[in-house]
Amino acid sequence: MSRWQYFLRRVLMSIPVVIFGTTITFALIRLGPLDPVSAILGTQYNPQAAEQIRTNLGLNQPLWSQYLDFMYRLFTFQLGQSWVIAPGTTAYELIEIYAPRTIWLGFWSVVIALFVGIPLGFYAGLNPNTPSDYVASFGGIVWRAMPNFWLAIMLVTALSQLGTWTNGLFTWQTWIVRTNVVTPPALGFFQSPVEQFLEDPGGWTESFIRATKQIAPAALVLGSASMGNEMRIGRTAVLETINSNYVETARAKGVSGRSLVWKHIFRNALIPLVPIITGEAFLLLGGSVFVETVFAINGLGWLFFNAAINGDLPLIGTLMFIFILILVGTNILQDFLYTIIDPRVGYDGGITVSTTTETEIPLRQRVAENPQPALIWAAVGAVLIGVELGAILQVVGAIAGVVVNLIPGDPGASAVQSLQAAFDAIPTLISRDVIPNQGYWNGTGYENTFLGLSPAVAWAIRVAVVYAYAFAVLAWAWNGYKRFRRHYRRVDWTPRDDVVNRFRGHSWGKFGLIIVITFVVMAVFAPTLGPTTMEQNILQPYDYEVSYWSEDTQSVETVLVGEANLGSGSQGAGDENVAPLTYDDFGRFHPFGTATNGKDLFTQVVFGARISLTIAVVAMGIAGLIGLALAMITAYYKGLADLATVLVSDSIQALPVIMVLILMLVIFQNTWVRELYDGAVLIILIFSIVYWPFIWRSIRGPALQVSEQDWIDAAKSFGQTPTQVMRKHMAPYVFSYMLIYASLSLGGIIISVAGLSYLGLGITAPTPEWGRLIANGQQYVASPSWHISLVPGLLITLVVTGLNAFGDGIRDAIDPQADTGDEAAATGGGA
């Protein structure tokens, strides 16, 4: 197939994608439980008015005719009008007002990303392993791990405070032209720019500069993720081309340094950058919701968000349609760029699949022959598990509780409760009771703390013991693997050894692994790690009491936790602030300080880690299973099954992820699913639905390749059933590719969840969530209570950096030649 034929096919493919994507939108807004009429009437709801509106809007028509009407209008660009947020205003008018700001914002963020990200990446690639490379690479990685909304908050604060910090030497507001930090850009100069310029060149230029300055901080934030991506990919692409044989050949031909760099290196390095550059459209659209919210730029993202939370269905539909057109257009642009830039487009080059199979080992027999190494290992394991048996059973009990909770009617709830009580009674080494920190000063010494130490020290010891234990367990597990490898495995070498060895040689990946482990331990041991418990401090503060040493009465007093919380909030001013690593007035130690409502921030943060990681892992797991299953089916049967899946997945991928997430969360806001685990279950489901196409896409190639291998035909000829072939012969090979993609996407999900919670749509109270904590402390960032927003944001950045590094390690270990995964996925669609 020639390049242009291929391009044409891609363009034609986009027509069904637009239709299908719009249909999905219709299904979401009309089939969901959202009632447009009550959204319009709001509090003035009465049945007659409702019926009236229903007839006027054609909502009494049968659904299919509504659907045809909806589609017909959109595709003929009759975009309708707003019902709720600006009743009677046509969508055209609204777009005319809001779109220019978003375009202006997008324009500058693309400029920043392109003209900073790519040159930096190329520079780093040309000078690998130099200090400047390390600074640029590491900076880029951390930069893109920061959630946009958090970065925006921090930047707003920094810019507003610059004057104070520099003692008036430099204030952002008065620099060059007077502007506010947070404002929609004034774009009046854009109407008939030429005439205006001719009339008053100075004034026009000033307006231009003002508008640019107004948008610059937001553009910097919005461009940040893409900038980081472009840098990374630019760097690896240049590195790869430099080391390629054709560059060597060119050198041997006598090509000079400069011509080598421009003709042979940069030109080729641009190819992997194409999807990153066009992928920016996704990041920009998704990110605009957040950035426009924080910077008060009333653009399209902001408009969509408001339309969504107010249930303004026709406006949602129209905006969604426009977003789909933009994204599909970008995809066509991407294909066009590819077609121009890469002559191999449309050419199915055969890539070889390594044919490695592993032998099954009857392990038990081998252990029986040489039991000693296994026994030592098992004994150590028994000790490690034994000291924590109670805790392990508690987790089992807790899971049983959750499961029972999920089943309507809660059957067997009492049995589970008694079971939980029994498990709670088993003592464990690193539980709160063994190393207690919630004691008080009685005038002469601490009571009820570990060894009479101060609460801070006791808490620190407990944290240290927990981590020591966790790392001991991991060391034990690793040791087990090594023992197995040395003593019990029949073969000296399997392909998996290479994967493990490659990972062990990957310092960046190991760095990521350590961070990931740190957070996983935090999530697993959340109840033990906090200086206080969820129950006492956050959920039921008025059911518990706390004793403390009162300076006034010089005696030990008792107060309800809830009341103590009222006196320990962090709300900016000096005496209304409990900073990290300090005690509050009630002798309670707060490692990360307190939140605005006086509740312990550390406790919330560790439980936040629990929910974030759970959502990310479970959602990716489900999406991965769907993607894997579909990949097997489409690769095995090909033809129609493949085509249909391509269509569906392309359509889902053409939807702006963040917008769909917002929309779905709004739609299901008042349903029972939303109640489960404070929204986590719903979020997991939504993420699985939205993410499986990405996974399927990334493993479709390997699945197709493996399905063409001879051993598949051999398996078929032995009379194995299709499911057997898929499960035994295809899935294991494809699975590792799925693992690469999934591990690179986890960070993105964590950022997205935090972003949605920041908007008030994600995880709701009382379950703590990082994004909500950031929102909680947003207005105090410039005050002494800066820790509330800062700490969760830093933790997100850290864990996402860790996850991405870990993902890189896994990718390089599993397949050193693998394409760099989907970069957009690693940045949470712009949140």
Next chain:
Amino acid sequence: MSTEQASSARTEGEPLLSIENLRTSFYTDKEVIRAVDGISFDIFRGETVGIVGESGSGKSVTARSIMRLVEKPGRIENGRIMYDGEDLLDKSPKQMRSIRGGSIAMVFQDPLTSLNPVYTVGNQIKEALRLHRGLSGSKATKEAIELLEAVGIPDAHRRVREYPHQFSGGMRQRAVIAMALACDPELLICDEPTTALDVTIQAQILELLEELQEERDLGIMFITHDMGVIAEIADRVNVMYAGEIVESAPVVELFESPKHPYTQGLLNSIPGQGLDEDERLATIEGDVPTPNEDPTYCRFAPRCPKAFAECDTVHPVPVDVGDSADDHRASCLLYPEDLPSEEAVAVHREGGQRGGDTR
């Protein structure tokens, strides 16, 4: 090229390329690897010199050193590379660029990746023509087509406008050779040019190289680890082991009476070279050691079936294996054959002391 023709070239006049005591080292974090450690050999016009040796013995580094394409952390530390009476190591980067591709051309191992995928084959040949012969436009295109025809690519008019991925593996290697020949080089360095190809295509490429050599009186340095290929194409063979040339002889001589125990092992490991069952080394056991220090012993000693005490204390230098053989040298304490063992060892001991660094 016939062997007589080549050996006659050998006796008359200057060599085209003469390498003297070349040492190239890599300064890695852990150690200094002497990938090429004090090798010397000549290549004459119209002659094909084969370099054989196991993986990691330093063949590619030798080739790269000649092209001055050794990259960080590698460094050419010692020796001379005399080409046309001038030392390439004294050339400026600019002079070197015009030599690369102009007088000395190189063909790499993997034809599938040696061509830049985003430019047409013609474009890449024309790049060389422009650089070295100042040709451009339709003239260059015409020349490129002729070159493609010369290396046996059918329908060259059309092919010249095609991209590398539209070529088969064998055709790509032909295109790479055409590119190397674009500027009429005098010396062609081939680093395992046929390893990535299947056997029939391999034979075709070898044939092509022989034809081209005859037409253009090329000197060819041919790197491979395939003894069969060497037997077919080379006039003279240098056997490399751990950065050193351990034996050097005309091809027939080498195959008929290999002298160095390593060469003997290599030849025995080819199936069909029947030797007595107990004398046979199915493969040579062990790996090539990494040469990371000044040699004061025989680097092959740990694997050598004939090793004796002195092998661990004396570094063998290249010596004529005996009076009878013509131009046949080996670096092994067993030689010269006609001397008693002690005297032979003494020759090596002295030879080792005399050699000094030139740079």
